[in-house]
Amino acid sequence: MTNPAQVGHRVSTDANTERVMRLANLSIFTIGLGFAIRAGVAESLQKQVFEVVSPGHSGEMVGHALGMTFIGFALTLLAGSMIVDWIGSRRLLRISALAYLVGSAMALAATWLPPGPSSAPLLTVGFLLTGLGWGVVESATNPMVASLDPNNKVGLLNRLHAWWPAGIVAGGLAGLVIGKSGLPWQLNFVLLMIPPLCMLWSLRNVSIPVTERVAQGVSTSDMFRELYRRPQFLLFFACMWLTASTELAPGQWVDLTLSQVVGMDAILILVYVSLLMFVLRHFAGALARKLSGVGLLWLSSVLALLGLYGLSHANGPASAIACATVWGAGVCFMWPTMLGLVSERFPRGGSLFLGLLGFGGGLAIYFLLPQLGAIFDQARSAALASLATSTLPDAARALHASREAATLSFQAIAWIPAALVPIFGLLWFYDRRQQRGQRYP
Numbered sequence: 445m446t447n448p449a450q451v452g453h454r455v456s457t458d459a460n461t462e463r464v465m466r467l468a469n470l471s472i473f474t475i476g477l478g479f480a481i482r483a484g485v486a487e488s489l490q491k492q493v494f495e496v497v498s499p500g501h502s503g504e505m506v507g508h509a510l511g512m513t514f515i516g517f518a519l520t521l522l523a524g525s526m527i528v529d530w531i532g533s534r535r536l537l538r539i540s541a542l543a544y545l546v547g548s549a550m551a552l553a554a555t556w557l558p559p560g561p562s563s564a565p566l567l568t569v570g571f572l573l574t575g576l577g578w579g580v581v582e583s584a585t586n587p588m589v590a591s592l593d594p595n596n597k598v599g600l601l602n603r604l605h606a607w608w609p610a611g612i613v614a615g616g617l618a619g620l621v622i623g624k625s626g627l628p629w630q631l632n633f634v635l636l637m638i639p640p641l642c643m644l645w646s647l648r649n650v651s652i653p654v655t656e657r658v659a660q661g662v663s664t665s666d667m668f669r670e671l672y673r674r675p676q677f678l679l680f681f682a683c684m685w686l687t688a689s690t691e692l693a694p695g696q697w698v699d700l701t702l703s704q705v706v707g708m709d710a711i712l713i714l715v716y717v718s719l720l721m722f723v724l725r726h727f728a729g730a731l732a733r734k735l736s737g738v739g740l741l742w743l744s745s746v747l748a749l750l751g752l753y754g755l756s757h758a759n760g761p762a763s764a765i766a767c768a769t770v771w772g773a774g775v776c777f778m779w780p781t782m783l784g785l786v787s788e789r790f791p792r793g794g795s796l797f798l799g800l801l802g803f804g805g806g807l808a809i810y811f812l813l814p815q816l817g818a819i820f821d822q823a824r825s826a827a828l829a830s831l832a833t834s835t836l837p838d839a840a841r842a843l844h845a846s847r848e849a850a851t852l853s854f855q856a857i858a859w860i861p862a863a864l865v866p867i868f869g870l871l872w873f874y875d876r877r878q879q880r881g882q883r884y885p
Contacts, residue, residue, distance in 0.1 A: 461592060463650040468585040469607040470646060471537060474544065474639040475578045476611020476718070479692075481632045482510055482571070483714060484619035488629045493555065493563050507817025509568050511810045514692075516575025517582070518806030524583025525799020529664070533584035533652045540580035541640035547573025552633040575806075577640070582802050587655040587795040590787045598737050598784030599729020605780040606725035609718035611639075616715035657794030670793040677797060680786050681804050683867060687741070687782055688805030690748045690861045691775035693812050694755070694854065713764055717772035724776045731777070737785040738875055740777055742868035747774030749861040756854035759847070774861070779805070816853050823849040 486506055494505040524536055550570030554563050589604045590597050615635070622631050653659075657667060671677070732740050751771025758764040783798055790797050827845035834841060 460651050463646075464588065464592070464652065465604075467537070467643070467646045467650050468589050468604055470639060470643055471540065471581045471585050472604055472607040473611040473614070474540075474643065475581050476608035477615040477639060478513075478544065478574050478578065478611075478636055479608075480612040480615025480714065480718070481619060481636050482513060482574075484616060485629060485632055486510065489555070489567070493567065505564065505817070507813040507815075507820075509564070509571050511813040512568050512572045513575035513578065514806045514809035514813070516572040517579040518575075518803045518810060520576045520579030521583045521806060522579075522799050522803035524580050525587075525795040525802075528583055528587060528795050529655055529658050533588050534647055534650075536580045536584040537643060537647060540577040540584070541643040543573045543577030543580065544640040545637055547571065547575075547577065548633045548636045552630055555630045555633070574636070579802070579806065583795065583799050586783055586798045586802075587657070587787075588652060590784070590798070591653055591655045591659065594791070596729055597787045598732040598740075598781055601780040601784045601787075602725040602728030602777060606722045608779075609721035609725070612718035613715050613722065616712070616718070620712070620715075655795055657792065660791070662792050662794065666792060667794045667796050670790060670797070674790050674793065677786065677790055677793065677800075679867075679871075680782065680789075681800055683741075683864065684782055684801045684804040685808040686860050686864050687745075687775075687778040689808045689812050689857070690745070690752070690864070691778050692805070692809050693816065694752060694771065694775075694857055713768045716765065717768050720769065720772045721776040724773065725780065728777050728781060732781065732784075736872065736875060737781055737788070738868055738872045740781055741785070742865065742872050744774045744777050744781075745861045745864035745868055747771070748778075749774070749858060749865065752854055752858040752861065756851045756858060812857075816856065819856055820849045820853050823852040 489509065490506045494509075528536060547570045550573065551567055552570075554567035554570060557563050557566070585604065586601065589600055593600050615632075618635055619629075619632050622635075623629060728740070735743065747770050751767050751769070751774055754767030755764065755771060758767050782801055786793070786797050786801055824845045827848040828841060831841045831844065836844070
């Protein structure tokens with residue numbers, strides 16, 4: 445029996461392929477924009493909402509609210525990847541656009557209400573809905589784009605996900621303009637409603653091709669059987685928890701922790717790194733052909749480790765930008781290269797394997813962000829207590845406490861790429877030995 449999502453979409457012309465790519469790029473741009481907006485408003489949320497609700501736990505509460513985006517992302521990515529070939533990418537992208545619209549409206553309403561018991565739940569649910577929209581985008585676009593050129597999946601998925609940092613650049617700069625011009629910071633949520641409307645408009649005139657798994661005639665049951673036929677996938681699933689944490693957690697945490705420490709708007713660091721990522725991801729295909737996908741991930745882990753450790757000791761704009769450059773060059777390729785590598789090695793796993801990867805990555809951030817918030821709160825409280833008898837002005841004590849908290853927060857993340865370096869190094873070595881037989885393990 446033919447799935448309704450497959451009818452009429454078996455062949456994609458060059459013109460339609462361009463429309464598919466533009467739609468996919470816009471969808472990824474939307475989730476990048478949302479990421480930057482959440483990072484940019486984190487400090488305002490902490491001070492104007494969560495400090496009023498619970499002053500001693502505001503960092504943990506904002507970490508929990510931000511983390512809800514990732515649990516929503518993880519759950520819908522997993523579910524969407526299982527049903528994308530049945531209901532179609534078109535319907536999933538419509539659902540995503542609506543989730544972003546409703547979630548942004550709820551977050552906006554929560555910030556305009558007087559801070560109280562209802563503010564935090566409304567904000568959390570709004571963030572959860574934007575996370576649901578994020579997951580649906582990934583579940584629809586990743587297998588859709590991977591099917592366009594099966595011989596260049598790493599390069600194509602890196603080019604697609606270049607629009608994630610492009611969205612971060614747009615969101616970060618727009619947030620700065622809103623803040624510097626004295627406009628209400630809540631307008632960031634209004635900005636987030638524009639791309640979903642453009643997605644709904646773009647969906648009218650595009651024909652979505654079937655995924656590679658469907659085109660090859662691999663049944664849904666065979667796709668699920670790959671889970672126990674190819675247990676090697678579990679290694680990549682475990683690594684995705686670590687690569688996603690290395691890339692996404694620092695980016696979502698950077699403005700909240702570093703703004704007062706390095707003497708500049710730390711969202712500018714995120715914007716700069718995102719611009720760097722947008723450029724570098726267009727060269728991922730060439731790098732992967734030279735080093736292999738696993739070799740590229742090993743190099744990324746080494747750079748990310750050095751960059752994060754450096755950020756934990758940054759004490760000014762110059763050192764922060766230098767360390768952020770190293771970190772950005774490292775994490776730049778992680779997410780899309782993991783997707784491309786798994787799609788190349790396990791093509792019969794189809795959208796299920798890609799969805800499981802994203803599920804693991806989103807779940808990792810959901811658990812990690814509140815822990816970072818707790819580390820930040822405890823370190824700041826301990827630093828303030830140690831300075832209780834100091835003659836320093838209150839502002840100086842607060843700055844010192846924030847610096848101590850930021851240092852410990854980034855040092856806590858730095859161990860994650862440290863664990864990846866030997867894993868990818870051994871896998872790269874094993875791959876090079878297996879190349880003699882021209883087969884994957």
